[in-house]
Amino acid sequence: MQTHTAKRIEIVIEKPLEGRLTDALTKAGVTGYTVVPVRGGSGRSGPWTREGQVGRAGMVMVICLIKPERLDALLEAAFAVVERHIGIVSISDALVLRADRF
Amino acid sequence: MQTHTAKRIEIVIEKPLEGRLTDALTKAGVTGYTVVPVRGGSGRSGPWTREGQVGRAGMVMVICLIKPERLDALLEAAFAVVERHIGIVSISDALVLRADRF
Amino acid sequence: MQTHTAKRIEIVIEKPLEGRLTDALTKAGVTGYTVVPVRGGSGRSGPWTREGQVGRAGMVMVICLIKPERLDALLEAAFAVVERHIGIVSISDALVLRADRF
Amino acid sequence: MSEILALAGANLGSPIILSFALGLAAALARSDLSIPEAVAKGMSIYLLFAIGFKGGASVAAHGLDATLLMAVGAGIILSFGLPLLAFAMLRIMTGFSRLDAAAVAAHYGSISIVTFVAATSVLEGKAIDAEGYMVAVAAAMEAPAILSALWLVARDGTGRAMEPGLMREILLNGSIVLLVGSFVIGMVTGEKGLAEISSFIVSPFKGVLCLFLLDMGLVAGRGLRQSKNVLGLGAVAFGILMPLAGASIGLAMGVIIGLSTGGVVLLMVLAASASYIAVPAAMRVALPEANPAIYLTLSLGVTFPFNLTLGIPLYVALATLTVGG
Amino acid sequence: MSEILALAGANLGSPIILSFALGLAAALARSDLSIPEAVAKGMSIYLLFAIGFKGGASVAAHGLDATLLMAVGAGIILSFGLPLLAFAMLRIMTGFSRLDAAAVAAHYGSISIVTFVAATSVLEGKAIDAEGYMVAVAAAMEAPAILSALWLVARDGTGRAMEPGLMREILLNGSIVLLVGSFVIGMVTGEKGLAEISSFIVSPFKGVLCLFLLDMGLVAGRGLRQSKNVLGLGAVAFGILMPLAGASIGLAMGVIIGLSTGGVVLLMVLAASASYIAVPAAMRVALPEANPAIYLTLSLGVTFPFNLTLGIPLYVALATLTVGG
Amino acid sequence: MSEILALAGANLGSPIILSFALGLAAALARSDLSIPEAVAKGMSIYLLFAIGFKGGASVAAHGLDATLLMAVGAGIILSFGLPLLAFAMLRIMTGFSRLDAAAVAAHYGSISIVTFVAATSVLEGKAIDAEGYMVAVAAAMEAPAILSALWLVARDGTGRAMEPGLMREILLNGSIVLLVGSFVIGMVTGEKGLAEISSFIVSPFKGVLCLFLLDMGLVAGRGLRQSKNVLGLGAVAFGILMPLAGASIGLAMGVIIGLSTGGVVLLMVLAASASYIAVPAAMRVALPEANPAIYLTLSLGVTFPFNLTLGIPLYVALATLTVGG
Ligand SMILES: Nc1ncnc2c1ncn2[C@@H]1O[C@H](COP(=O)(O)O)[C@@H](O)[C@H]1O
Ligand SMILES: Nc1ncnc2c1ncn2[C@@H]1O[C@H](COP(=O)(O)O)[C@@H](O)[C@H]1O
Ligand SMILES: Nc1ncnc2c1ncn2[C@@H]1O[C@H](COP(=O)(O)O)[C@@H](O)[C@H]1O
Ligand code: NA
Ligand code: NA
Numbered sequence A, B, C: 001m002q003t004h005t006a007k008r009i010e011i012v013i014e015k016p017l018e019g020r021l022t023d024a025l026t027k028a029g030v031t032g033y034t035v036v037p038v039r040g041g042s043g044r045s046g047p048w049t050r051e052g053q054v055g056r057a058g059m060v061m062v063i064c065l066i067k068p069e070r071l072d073a074l075l076e077a078a079f080a081v082v083e084r085h086i087g088i089v090s091i092s093d094a095l096v097l098r099a100d101r102f
Numbered sequence D, E, F: 001m002s003e004i005l006a007l008a009g010a011n012l013g014s015p016i017i018l019s020f021a022l023g024l025a026a027a028l029a030r031s032d033l034s035i036p037e038a039v040a041k042g043m044s045i046y047l048l049f050a051i052g053f054k055g056g057a058s059v060a061a062h063g064l065d066a067t068l069l070m071a072v073g074a075g076i077i078l079s080f081g082l083p084l085l086a087f088a089m090l091r092i093m094t095g096f097s098r099l100d101a102a103a104v105a106a107h108y109g110s111i112s113i114v115t116f117v118a119a120t121s122v123l124e125g126k127a128i129d130a131e132g133y134m135v136a137v138a139a140a141m142e143a144p145a146i147l148s149a150l151w152l153v154a155r156d157g158t159g160r161a162m163e164p165g166l167m168r169e170i171l172l173n174g175s176i177v178l179l180v181g182s183f184v185i186g187m188v189t190g191e192k193g194l195a196e197i198s199s200f201i202v203s204p205f206k207g208v209l210c211l212f213l214l215d216m217g218l219v220a221g222r223g224l225r226q227s228k229n230v231l232g233l234g235a236v237a238f239g240i241l242m243p244l245a246g247a248s249i250g251l252a253m254g255v256i257i258g259l260s261t262g263g264v265v266l267l268m269v270l271a272a273s274a275s276y277i278a279v280p281a282a283m284r285v286a287l288p289e290a291n292p293a294i295y296l297t298l299s300l301g302v303t304f305p306f307n308l309t310l311g312i313p314l315y316v317a318l319a320t321l322t323v324g325g
């Protein structure tokens, strides 16, 4: 089956920033992303869980499949939003079916 | 620790199709999969969010770890279901503990 | 943009074990992880879905980005918890922005 | 006429409609107000259970009318037939493809249970009785329209063989099962059963309906914002003319089979309303190439608000004029 | 005998049981009807809070009986002891491994709070009073059975050292804490507190219970479908004989310590019912090799429906015969 | 004084406070008791809708007081001004950075609607009337404090340009929209509308509040456990002194503009309480470098329980002494 190389970017970010991040991604030419809920986690800012949470803001995970040549533009855009906030950005290699989709 | 090479397939698909996809995967010899909820996303068919959603169908993400030699059978099966629908399929390399599990 | 190589570990495990797993990870020197809810799945112990579920325990997915050199310690720790339980552990290569975060 | 306006005015000032308007306004203003999906689904289960149970208990109290079978039959005929009318109107009034037109048509043959519930609550406010078995008619009307739409598509070869399993999924979809099931429970346990749980399913009913319509307003508003340019003028006109046409046919059939004024109103509402839960899900499986933005925006963004605000009082007035009240 | 049948008949026709049956039927017919996990959990929190609060308020009203301590003591003894009986019966009647048998046994020593709630509601329907502190007995019976099961396993070396932290988790599990906590709140605030919130925890109680049992029916039905061939005839027989045995022992102990008729019924129900929330979670941690399909199907698919439909009216009849009503 | 103690004692024994205490205790004991996020959010929507609607209906019944505008104006002034006082106190009493101090200050200028709701319910229990439009004052006080905090930060250049879109987000945040919207609906539909849905928004209100406070207790307790060492003695003292200072200013302003006793109490409560939903979310966007553990622990872990248990009865007593009751 015909596949196309792609980059898979996974960004965990605070929920109040979700709209700003997806706007920035769209501006950077990203044509698709998927947002997955997050139940809890831990990092430099300590552990938290969705149900025992103060402030109830929480985090979300944004997953983005893009053409490799768009990676830098995306990372710039994502970083500008994530920079001052808690969260993490990771990149891995992937193949995608149906090139018209991304 | 002993690990085994595997392929990780990630399929985002409309919720009404979930049962058809997992049935097709099972028929294609897939022995395990995990379904993760999706909060929202964007693609060729535009942006949507679970809470501000018309029709309330939404999407899900199906993750599948398989032996590399089964990849083609799985992609055929998945593609037959996904083909006419909105959604995206991606593949990446992975290692898995406990070969008996997949 | 400056990136750092990392390993991405994805563990699907029963919810009652979540606390034990994250405690074990923390003891093994893992500084961050993200927990994602799981709607359902299938494996050797059969299919299940969150909403049609007996016992209502369910599963969760724990995602962990670590420095490659920490992989073995993490796998030992994770395996000790997962060993007797249903669930699956997979590893893939990744790049991470902001080395201070992991 | 002035009476109809007064009715419409009173209807517009009810907490139910105002809650819907609040949701709509909040969404259009891009407020982040939202009701969690699980809570909205919980409320819809509550409403279906309550409306089914009350219908069944009312049948137990008043005995089974000879018109029951006729009413269910009329409902099924409407559900099969209205899509053909809708399809013809769409082909004339809009530039939609045959596929999109068929998908929209399926929605208008089927029903919106929330519109039905809102109408019930308006009737109660006016102390107009209606046949309890109208909820069974509602359940019977959910599915046939889908078959008509598939037939419309199959006719010119743009469709495919029906997806295996789809028929069972449609007939056993959650809302049909819950509506019919709670109707039967209400019928079996009767007034005694109703008394046992009436402080759950009767007293708070209208309040829950307010919150549910708040959510419907939010969803409809977000849908309208995301699909602003999907509908042309012709489509919007269809979204208002089609319920009027459906209600007129419903009126005629209701009078012919001899329903009470309230029963006629409810049959008009069922004919006039368009599905936005069961049919969209079925369309995603059966006609995935049809554009969901079109049918959802029409059904939820145009016809639902029209029926809720102007339609229901109009249908009440027409039925009262025709049947007497 | 004919009286018992009449009782069972009346019980079967109640909205509560019919809602459960509806859920069961919908799941077995593979309808997609489902209640969101969050809503189901919300309803269970409501039921636990309400039942605990009402028990506490009733204790505040009637004063603390001298039998309270004895009843709690009896509950603890039952919870420790019943698993031994269950284990013995399982080893004779089924081919389950020692591990599986022990895991099942833990469930039958512990309790099902929903069965307890349903029994309370049946007693209320018959105007039979029961000691308010029976909810404290219920809470006391949740955990000891788990220890008995672990001891059964440890005895022959198939087990391991108890997981650190497990004991605290079991004793502080959400339902025990909520039940005991709301019992204490009810006791402290008394009839006055109850009056303040009775239109929340008393009036809609039975209706919420209907919807909750609808969900239990869905879950039990899906469980039965997924694990059809897990249970042989012997296991199914155990799932019906064990509650009868437990109820008989509960009857004897209730009579000995001098509970009222209602109190005896509730102790029988606690002894007869099997856990399907707290114990399964503990088993996944403590005895992960035991097959969850076995213990869940038995507890939720066989014993729960049996108690709900036939068991409760039977226990009411037996207690009334023995103690008088 | 002894009267205040008696008041506080009665308050501490109410089901509302005890439910909060149960949640707090369960969380501190590390029980796994938890209320699903969706259910908690559903309850908060219910509470906002009910409190807004009742306020509006009460305005419709009693007519618009000339003091309405003054009260809203006083609220806005308080919300703008209190952060300056809080900031000054924090710089003296704690070692927090200017950024952290400004973020905390924003919370104390804004309000906690749950504290407001709990105070309403205490007033009802004592049959003390309050102006219905106080919910409008509450809504007006949510946002201005955020601007003050941003100004405090911008003053010394540690801040940046205001995030685009933030202002709209703050003003149209869900709770403001719902509160104002349901207030307007209540005002439009009046006593008649209230009667239609009072068995939903009036009767079960207090019970829902209990469960909601149970959740607040759980959340506050988990927050306290996770951030035990975040707050020094000075910070804790601030968390108690600041509400007292705010309440005193609120008392003075309420008396000056001529509110009733109940109205004065509510203005004191608004001034004394600190936000824990809207402001934290805004701070994560506007001042992400500020430490959330500090402001959430102070607001939710110190000030909220203080107001709920001791503060409210104290404010009632002070207002009654000053205005008469
Ligand atoms: N190494 C990591 N692996 C996976 N998720 C992480 C990692 N570090 C941080 N996160 C996620 O990002 C959130 C914020 O991280 P931090 O900014 O480090 O506090 C955490 O709560 C986790 O959900
Ligand atoms: N490039 C992408 N990366 C991640 N998710 C995507 C991408 N494209 C599409 N999706 C997901 O698939 C859904 C449907 O996509 P589409 O069929 O392009 O409308 C979207 O709502 C996203 O959740
Ligand atoms: N090959 C696989 N790919 C993805 N998820 C899996 C796989 N195998 C198992 N799982 C997940 O792990 C759970 C337990 O698996 P098991 O222990 O095999 O019963 C399943 O319900 C799935 O959610
Ligand atoms: Na229709
Ligand atoms: Na038992």
Ligand code: NA
Pocket: F082, F107, F108, F109, F110, F111, F112, F246, F270, F271, F272, F273, F274, F275
């Ligand atoms: Na304040």
